[in-house]
Amino acid sequence: MWIPMLSLTALPHVGGIFGGFITRKEVKTWYTTLNKPSWRPPNAAFPVVWTTLYTGMGYGSYLVWKELGGFTEDALVPLGLYGMQLALNWAWTPIFFGAHKIKLALIELVMLTGTVAATMVSWYPVSRTATLLMVPYLAWLCLATTLNYCIWRDNPDPKKDD
Secondary structure: OHHHHHHHHHHHHHHHHHHHHHHHHHHHOHHHHOOOOOOOOOOOHHHHHHHHHHHHHHHHHHHHHHHOOOOOHHHHHHHHHHHHHHHHHHHHHHHHHHOOOHHHHHHHHHHHHHHHHHHHHHHOOOOHHHHHHHHHHHHHHHHHHHHHHHHHHHOOOOOOOO
16 A cells, blocks of 8 residues: 555655746746745745645545545545646646746636635545645645735736736
């Protein structure tokens, strides 16, 4: 049982690693040119936070997978929603940092947050522990959505926001 646990726990990190390649350059160039609220977390906090959140959500998915007997018919909705939120999570970085589409990234982030909430609702009857592992992620997404909104509001540029 170690292989599924390690694989499912590591899976969210895959998108984070690829996103890091996009973010690394843009944080030092484009991102520094944006007006940002004073309350935003320091740039150094983001890798630490995301590593923690990815590990929690990945392990939570393992708990749901295990409780439902793997990729069974019963697991279709809880793990399908999880997969959907993971895809949305991975898509945000190329939209925001790669394409510089702040408004589109905000819309995508709202969809992600809703999908995470739906994932948690579907996980709750299966594993309360897995659901609780998603609470910090949902809280962080609320912060990230607010931050994305403030950046969009404070950086009006139709060329960047088509």
